[in-house]
Amino acid sequence: MELWWAYLILGGVVGFFAGLLGVGGGGIMVPVLTSLFIVTGLAPGQQVHLALATSMAAIIVTAFASARSHHQHQAVLWPVVWRMSPGIVVGTLAAAMLASKVSSYYLALFFCIFMGYVALQLLLNIKPKANRTLPGAVATAAVGVGIGGISALVAIGGGSLTVPFLTWCNVKVQQAIGTSAALGLPIALSGTLGYALSGELSAGQHSARLPWGCVGYVYLPAVLLISVVSYFTAPLGVKLAHRLPVAVLKKIFAVLLLSLSAKMVHSVFVLPH
Known part of the structure; x- marks a missing residue:
């Protein structure tokens, strides 16, 4: 906890971008937390798992604050949220449980590859053409399983997947972002x-001791400090979404994602831990 101030700053940045761009903030939190955990020597060999879990838990407050703000702007399609949520919960919970079986190195590689895809989307402003309507309940739930599974493995609120899907299905961009923000809550909760469960089971099976303050792989001190600040900065991002040059900010955010992902690769594969 000697770096408590870093968690507070991280919470401010994450909350702002969550509200502004409809993302959960995992793209920023995971690499930063991984580096912080490695530098401080927290949970050797399990830093990536802790970073993913802690990021997912911190997204709960961010997603709630962002969803509430988007709801106040009447930008959340709640019928879509109810249709996608069951699949999202199943996919997220299953992937989070399975993550404990995967090596930190493979988790880090998957995270960086996915963030490269997200950054490419943002830099090239890739948007799917709206050429269809939302599928039926079963198909929508199946899409939710995929979105939830990937979101759990990279600890994101699902915005980089949900927004393009909804846009492709003829949902207006502002409503797609608002609905994605609302779906970030079941993703964060189930993830x-x-x-938490997979961390407790893994610790019991391998007699590995998790650090003080952990519930499974969730490091509560970091979650609390990040959440305290992100709760207030997420609504600020929502308010400024219609006033700031979002297109430019997306490109800056993409470069930030690439830089942090590269730093994460260096931390996991080069630094001793």
């Missing part, structure tokens, strides 16, 4: 539960 946190999955990582």
